[in-house]
Amino acid sequence: MSEVKIILDTRGGDKGAEELVKGAALALERFPELKLALAGDRGVIGSAAKENGMPEDRFEIIEAATEITNYDDPAQALFKKTDSSMLVSMETLAKRGDIFGMITCGNTAVLLSGVIRYLPGETRVRPALAAVLPAQNGKFTCLVDTGATVDCNPQMLHHFARLGTQLMRDMYGIASPRVGLLSNGAEPTKGNKLVKETHPLLAADETLGFIGNVEGNNALSGVCDVLVCDGFAGNQVLKVTEGTAMRIMTDIMVYARRAKSRDIAALGEHLMGIYDIGSLGGGIVLGSPKPVIKARGSADAKAVVSVCGMLLNMAAHKAVFDAEKNKI
């Protein structure tokens, strides 16, 4: 098993650097092949690492003086806050061959602009933010875009389809990923203006396994491996799924307490393992030559472990973020 080094931006999360370093320590325990570079305040990271008993030979600290917040203007931050932990992480990822990928909980807009500046892909298209979600059949569906670009044109959606296809092919070994276009009806004539104009582009692209329009109730039913939509609609699919699931989980827990049923409590835990979409995983930046994961602002230690697992899985499958392959 070869080593994989990941850089973690310890700033920009709602729960503070200590929580993220705690997650880093748990991830090192869990994954023996993992090494980490922790970007942020050397003092804070150092003492948190000590407190959590992190083995010194498996991590390094990269000093970064400032933090990018959600109030920063992306364009300004990109040029004025080059000493921030997010941009330092990105620059380090771009320059150093020994670092495989990056994790940040910080400002999404700055992150995406940063990818264009520090990690430009071959395709010169604005990167997209994908979520790989558990589908009904035990497989996974890549939802793209989930919020990076909320006003899209048909060419962007076409590009999302290609990026998502590449991810699912290379990361999950699906030879011909089935691509669906999110719409308000299954018929090819259904959709808003954007969807109607995108449909023929996807249908005409022979490199795509386009299956046509997919409605919201089938979004994660497993009918497609890649579900394409603008970032506004994708954000709704992601968050409504999460909100509905969490709401039903809450109902189940309340019911279990009232009924004093161990069976139901066990069921609740089983379902949480599948549907706790919010606290697990993170968004994958597509269009970057090296993997960058955007974790939630609210990410806790457990989320850091989960996202490290995602990156190690990507490393094991290698191909997807290879710059040559990125020329699609």
Next chain:
Amino acid sequence: MSEVKIILDTRGGDKGAEELVKGAALALERFPELKLALAGDRGVIGSAAKENGMPEDRFEIIEAATEITNYDDPAQALFKKTDSSMLVSMETLAKRGDIFGMITCGNTAVLLSGVIRYLPGETRVRPALAAVLPAQNGKFTCLVDTGATVDCNPQMLHHFARLGTQLMRDMYGIASPRVGLLSNGAEPTKGNKLVKETHPLLAADETLGFIGNVEGNNALSGVCDVLVCDGFAGNQVLKVTEGTAMRIMTDIMVYARRAKSRDIAALGEHLMGIYDIGSLGGGIVLGSPKPVIKARGSADAKAVVSVCGMLLNMAAHKAVFDAEKNKI
């Protein structure tokens, strides 16, 4: 208890007129104040009514020779198929003071155009299709629009907010309904172009209880009484909620069988009562002076009973579809 007469379009449903008439019979049994007018083929309706033992003094048949299908072009159908059961129902509803409201499972586009032609509101704006959904706190949230208009401008969304407010005020007695604007972030700066332009319109309207942007994970959490969005996004919220709920219900049933747990089977039934959004209820056409409900194409007898219940509830609350009040 005063009588309420409803007209049911027996054509245009996937399951055929017999199934809908069966539902009509069940609804008459369930609701003693209900009377029905059944529009469609007199022969088919008559024999189905007999088979289901419908009391002759509580229904009438209105002959309509043709059917509007999902393949009909709305503009053409509106002028060429005036003898269809949908348009005959609408014309009857408009003309006859003794008929309170209408139910159809047929083509939504024709229905909405038909409302403009036969039941023009005071506001001269395209009608919207709302769904009143169960919110987490046991109350209800009116989601508008759910698919009538998939490409919207800010003025339309503003109008949806007013129509939804009126419905929740008059039908549910909420004095100042809280209005949320569906977005991809809670901050007022978040949203696609449409949402960003709509935000100040809603904020400036003092007749609305505008609470700001609402994210998808809070869509049905009960934070707002009216959730405003374009028909494409609303269709996603509706169908993703439904799809996620049905998926979890399936998981629970499979788990219950495997674990042979009666507790879990009982839980499953309890949850189905709340979350079986697809088979219960229907969309409410807002902007019509008289209530029109669009049931699912796949509606079965049970759905007919449920939708009759919705209309009777509206009748009990009267105010909402009063033409004078419609002048908002």
